[in-house]
Amino acid sequence: xxxxxxxxxxxxxxxxxxxxxxxxxxxxxxxxxxxxxxxxxxxxxxxxxxxxxxxxxxxxxxxxxxxxxxxxxxxxxxxxxxxxxxxxxxxxxxxxxxxxxxxxxxxxxxxxxxxxxxxxxxxxxxxxxxxxxxxxxxxxxxxxxxxxxxxxxxxxxxxxxxxxxxxxxxxxxx
Amino acid sequence: xxxxxxxxxxxxxxxxxxxxxxxxxxxxxxxxxxxxxxxxxxxxxxxxxxxxxxxxxxxxxxxxxxxxxxxxxxxxxxxxxxxxxxxxxxxxxxxxxxxxxxxxxxxxxxxxxxxxxxxxxxxxxxxxxxxxxxxxxxxxxxxxxxxxxxxxxxxxxxxxxxxxxxxxxxxxxxxxxxxxxxxxxxxxxxxxxxxxxxxxxxxxxxxxxxxxxxxxxxxxxxxxxxxxxxxxxxxxxxxxxxxxxxx
Numbered sequence: 471x472x473x474x475x476x477x478x479x480x481x482x483x484x485x486x487x488x489x490x491x492x493x494x495x496x497x498x499x500x501x502x503x504x505x506x507x508x509x510x511x512x513x514x515x516x517x518x519x520x521x522x523x524x525x526x527x528x529x530x531x532x533x534x535x536x537x538x539x540x541x542x543x544x545x546x547x548x549x550x551x552x553x554x555x556x557x558x559x560x561x562x563x564x565x566x567x568x569x570x571x572x573x574x575x576x577x578x579x580x581x582x583x584x585x586x587x588x589x590x591x592x593x594x595x596x597x598x599x600x601x602x603x604x605x606x607x608x609x610x611x612x613x614x615x616x617x618x619x620x621x622x623x624x625x626x627x628x629x630x631x632x633x634x635x636x637x638x639x640x641x642x643x644x
Numbered sequence: 645x646x647x648x649x650x651x652x653x654x655x656x657x658x659x660x661x662x663x664x665x666x667x668x669x670x671x672x673x674x675x676x677x678x679x680x681x682x683x684x685x686x687x688x689x690x691x692x693x694x695x696x697x698x699x700x701x702x703x704x705x706x707x708x709x710x711x712x713x714x715x716x717x718x719x720x721x722x723x724x725x726x727x728x729x730x731x732x733x734x735x736x737x738x739x740x741x742x743x744x745x746x747x748x749x750x751x752x753x754x755x756x757x758x759x760x761x762x763x764x765x766x767x768x769x770x771x772x773x774x775x776x777x778x779x780x781x782x783x784x785x786x787x788x789x790x791x792x793x794x795x796x797x798x799x800x801x802x803x804x805x806x807x808x809x810x811x812x813x814x815x816x817x818x819x820x821x822x823x824x825x826x827x828x829x830x831x832x833x834x835x836x837x838x839x840x841x842x843x844x845x846x847x848x849x850x851x852x853x854x855x856x857x858x859x860x861x862x863x864x865x866x867x868x869x870x871x872x873x874x875x876x877x878x879x880x881x882x883x884x885x886x887x888x889x890x891x
Contacts, residue, residue: 473793473800474730474734474802498727503685503687504687505687505723508866510861510869518727523717523720524716524717524720524725524727525720527727529724577723641829641830642832
């Protein structure tokens with residue numbers, strides 16, 4: 471799309487990226503040309519901490535369908551699916567993904583995301599965990615990406631994904 | 645026939661006298677060779693952009709790709725740098741002009757260059773080509789490959805991009821070749837027509853081609869948008885155009 475239209479959300483959380491875990495305080499979401507994913511356009515989510523410099527970034531590039539699915543699953547986890555059940559790691563929701571992520575060993579192709587809840591009040595309160603996995607990480611390799619954010623932050627990320635998709639529709643590239 | 649090239653990162657003076665990084669690819673010979681400035685696309689100063697520079701070197705050009713994201717992220721990977729620049733609102737147009745002018749000065753200082761300098765850009769780089777061609781009088785030829793947002797609505801203008809490039813058309817200083825895809829949404833065929841009409845109205849030297857069945861990014865060999873017919877013909881047109889104006 472070649473635009474700089476970006477949804478910028480303030481968030482609270484931490485992420486594990488190329489250089490290990492770090493505190494993240496901003497999610498930049500846009501629908502544009504990806505860097506790694508074999509797509510013409512992708513929803514990119516940059517989880518960043520600008521004060522730590524450009525390399526403090528957890529990057530995810532998703533097809534529009536994958537991003538939409540991820541958004542709905544985040545929403546379901548935040549707002550509940552009617553039952554109000556707490557969903558720990560061993561009961562995580564899985565979302566099949568097409569796209570790329572930048573993990574500890576650089577860019578790799580994503581296979582799925584696991585979404586579950588945390589209620590560790592000593593850290594940052596109740597929140598959402600999202601693990602992005604490659605095929606190799608699913609079979610035990612450590613090439614994955616994790617993001618832990620508060621529920622409010624997860625809502626902001628979901629809203630940003632929705633706005634970026636809307637922008638893609640408005641620009642006739644989706 | 646012997647063939648060889650040297651490709652390396654160098655530094656040159658850019659906008660406001662800043663030292664910026666650039667990727668230089670040149671044939672191993674005494675020249676004199678024409679020069680081309682390769683403006684990288686929005687995903688950054690990446691492998692694909694450097695590959696284009698090497699393609700020009702293979703064809704007998706001194707090619708330079710300035711890192712327009714260098715200031716925000718010196719030493720960072722191209723993707724992280726691109727992300728940082730995007731979050732900041734993009735490359736300021738004035739800074740792009742200054743950096744490309746710096747690249748042109750650097751190229752003209754090289755003993756094996758013939759002094760003629762062209763510019764080429766893809767995607768957002770195509771838009772920047774249009775801008776530098778209107779603002780750097782010393783450029784000799786420009787190639788805009790599907791540059792989006794040459795025609796900008798008033799509410800899309802920002803401090804970093806304060807003027808719609810189409811309004812700079814009276815100052816277009818050199819011949820311009822435009823290569824577009826009929827299936828592209830940005831620029832769409834209507835926008836391309838508007839640009840073409842504006843160039844015509846201002847008696848500018850232009851050559852526009854729109855490929856049927858091709859979309860945005862048809863030169864990108866590593867993306868689904870790659871279109872072999874458009875890309876092969878497009879490269880032929882680029883080398884014909886530069887052969888005419890940079891020899």
